[in-house]
Amino acid sequence: MAMVYQKGRIFEKGKRVKKWYGQFRVYRIDREGKEVERTRKVVLGLKSELRKYEAEQKLTQIVDKKMAGMEMPARLCRPFRQMMQ
DSSP states (O other): OOOOOOOOEEEEEOSSSOEEEEEEEEEEEOTTSOEEEEEEEEEEEETTTOOHHHHHHHHHHHHHHHHHTOOOOGGGSSOHHHHHO
């Protein structure tokens, strides 16, 4: 699986009630053993209640929590020298 550092991105959305949304990518392995990338979006809160930096901190916590549960498959953990042979 791709071990990628990511912060994600935040954006505001809504006409009457504006909310902060966060977007980040999750990498999984499907049934055929191929790596699949999925984009996830989460609502972080109302714009009137959260400052932008608070929304960024909240998204960082969510991304860290999601990425902590992911582990690399054994076939991808081989040293570079073994992969070249």
